[in-house]
Amino acid sequence: MSVISLVVQEGNPVTEDTIRELAQKINGGMTFKDPQDITDYKSILAAFHDSAQSILAMDDYVPPSLSPDLERYPRGEISYPKIGSSENPLGGWACKFTIKDKKNLSRKGLLEGKTVVLKDCISVAGVPCTLGTDAIQPPWVPFVDATVVTRILEAGGIIAGKATTESMCQSASSFSSSTGPVDNPYGPGRTTGGSSSGCAALIADGSVDMAIGADQGGSIRMPCAFCGLVGLKPTFGLVPYTAIASNEWQHDYAGPMAKTVADVALLLQVIAGADGLDDRAGAGSPFPTDVPPYSERLEVPNADPSAPLKGKKVGILKEAFEMPVLDPRVAEKVKEAATRFRELGAEVEEVSIPLHSIAPTAWMTANRCVGGRTRLGHQAGHRQYYQNDLHNAIYPMKQEVWEKFIPATINSMLNCLYVWDNMPGLYGKAMNKTMEISHAYDMALAKYDCLVLPTVAFVANTHPSPDATALQKIMKSVGQGLNCCPFNGTGHPALSLPIGTLPPAKEDWLTETDGELQLPVGMQLVGKWWNEEGLFQLANAWEKKYDWKSL
Template identity: 40%
Template sequence: MSVVQLGAPDKRVTEDDLRPILSNAGLELSEPLLENYSTLISALDAGIASLQDDRDILPRPDLTKYPRTDIHIPEDNEFGAWATKVTAKCTSPTSDLLKGRTIALKDNMAFAGVRCTNGTSMVDWTPEIDATVVTRVLDAGAIIVGKAACENSCLEGMSGTAVTGQVHNPYAKGYSAGGSSSGSGRLVATGSVDLAFGCDQGGSIRIPASSCGVVGLKPTWGLVPYTGILSLDATIDHAGPMTKNVRDCALFLEAIAGPDGWDDRQPPFGLEGDKLKFVAPLDALLAKDSSEMLKGLKIGVLSEGFEVPGQDPNVVSSVMSAIERFKSLGAEVGTISIPSHKEAPLLWTCALPLSGGRQSLLGDMDGRKQLYLTDRAELVGPKLTQSQFDALGPGASNMYMGYLWIQEKYGAKIQGKAMNLLKQVNDNYDKALKGFDVLVMPTLPYPPPRLPEPDSDEGPLNFLTRTIGLIANTCPFNNSGHPALSLPVGFVPAREDPSVKLPTAVQIVGRKYGDATCLKVAAAWEKAFDWKSL
């Protein structure tokens, strides 16, 4: 590390200041070296003290143009779905793409002046900025009506951990609405909002979409800016639409897609013009006769997506029936095997704790070119306090324990090894998608599980075993970055009570930046068939 200045700092870092830091690091230096580094670190410390306030350059919203009123915590939170209510509308929108549509924000998204819980009481944070996508939907004429509950630290697939309470499935009270975008899924399904944001690092858009019977799209990695949204791991962060139908999904995506100049998840060039148009191509497709809508399109049925341990045979049957129906729409349906698909969830699991622990729980986003949420980061130290750890849900506390273990036992090599192996999995998907336009499989291997009793303390092991294998078909595409859409295709019996019927869904995976193709395939099926009657 080069030195740019020495100077004469007002407050000198002494040798006594350095000794305990070195001791904690397992280092011992001679007195002459200590004196040298005392001078060097003093210069660094003086430089830190001279930095201007970064809040001066943050993209603070114009509250005259984007006013927000009636901010409150509702007494009736729609069976756990609402975290905070608010009303916000742009006074001079630039388009009418989402004119009059009501939208819920996921409660890990910055919206100035409105608390952001991230599903946990670990920190108390009210942002000063708006996420890029929030501004974009307001500019498109949407009305924000609140923030939807999300699971604790966005690290659960079952809707039983949000600090605001359990979120119940819209079709059966006492069953999971999916996670971590649990409130978003329920609010769209019940019609409480027209549209809702989800964020997805392992399936957190698609799990609640499947569980609640709505459409959920995890866009191509980098298509939608993640600026102003709490990260889990930048390599797998995705924000996207959750909607009642596919056309609304296309409208929503068109409103929020494209580079914003902050987020390094996004390519610096190439995303413009027709590449960001999703509605017109969809409307052109839907104008065709049903039997012609998917003519010439090749759909690959991913064999390994139907071989998840513990997979419910009713889900397999429902999804296979839905896939067969694609043939009547003109599509050519074939089978494809990608053996590494089965390896991807374990690689996802091993790659996550080190980076996720730093980025998600400690707010340490080093190495990224993006907007840093420094006001929230300063609320968390280099390690969690006991009270902060105790505020975590089972999934988040398990990740932090994994972070501590890997950091101490293995260091950076385990994450690096897993990421290197995931590149091969990604390449295998790309290869398969050269022969097929999309790949299809069940979104989830089984229907939503029953929620634990409220306020029960069954421990992280019992809680997390309720959803073993849940993300087997979803998390691989977070690491690979391919677009993946969950489309409801029918009801199946709950595992705990066959008299309870819950939604299930097919997942449609496309080539990178082939989000429009996923939308077309889903829209054609949706136009021809009523999933609720199947």
């Protein structure tokens, strides 16, 4: 380890007591036997302090590709529709505005005329980004456009606004945003799922054509399952996460949401490809010019129209149907939908991957170890563009900020601190087990074109009461995404497809008429790394053959 300088400026705050206090923070408390060591380390740390201060005093760097072209893509007037109003009946809008290509250079682009909403964790220069919380005051206003924003605009898309996200993107339900709950269009007072809650509500009620959500443990797929939509968590690194607020680097994904497989494929085609600023894009990730034309490959080449999936093999993942809290009616509905692939020419059989049963625990422990550090302000370890303005708006954290965080956010911090103090070897073990689990999925996917699982464990449940305790709020989504989060850890692409409806379980009725509700059920298809094309072909064939609302 090199030391750049030992020159110390006048007024440097580092003392020998500083060294003693820091040593006490190492694994329960360390001491120095030789007093000279304290003096020497004090000199080294003091010099480091001055070097660090010199970096902090410099102007930050913003990559030119993230600077917005305000002449070509001017920001329209921003409005904030009131929840429950005719403009925002479900609470899905965080804010509304219009951004499109004023110069019309994108004519005949893939998204020409399509309206797109962005989850409110995605940076749009000049537009407040609340992250679903009022803990950041005044609201943070980014000065850059996320890579996906520029790509949508260049393709002729019209960005219609920002969609409500759950607080700090950390709730799988849809009641935690500081602006209020987001209601399911198929059942008022019920969850849309989170944390891309507003995105799902706005597509489902027809306000927009498509959306970009973000997914750290199912946050694209769960809302799509609850709201009758198609949603894709892409292969890890396929879509740049640049200038999107991060929860945990290795679990962060941005992806498309829409009513149809075709629109999801179209949007993915526009936003996919490495941008050179996000080191999630590793080996295998294409550059934008090499992204497959997903929207043109929705059908298997030279397929027999009467058996469009002939030659494909579908594996029904046994352990996915044995997860705790899984509603047996959902399990039956998804298995029934999976067997319908036979009518499309595919082979369908059950496959066992025992490690799937521990995959949620491996994901959760790894997420708490490092995602919790993100929540504590310890961003580090990656070659990417850091949004230091957001970081500085939260940290150093004050009591009033802490008090406005939801239980899930506070829990992640406490879990993180506990783990690193008491189980410092946990993260490495969790990551190795995740690798083992990933290899097990790979072995199965060498035989099958996709694995089939229930997306979520039950249909949309009710929001908790306003006076619910922290535990009561968390209980609303316990077990909900056990079949989603494993693939955030392993990186495999996963798509949720609507395949039928069910009424809510009787114990979750608000009134007797709730028994007449028909709430969407989602089936999840998981494929090989970089094989989104294969998932689209399977899902598109199923979608074209069956009307999910009648099943």
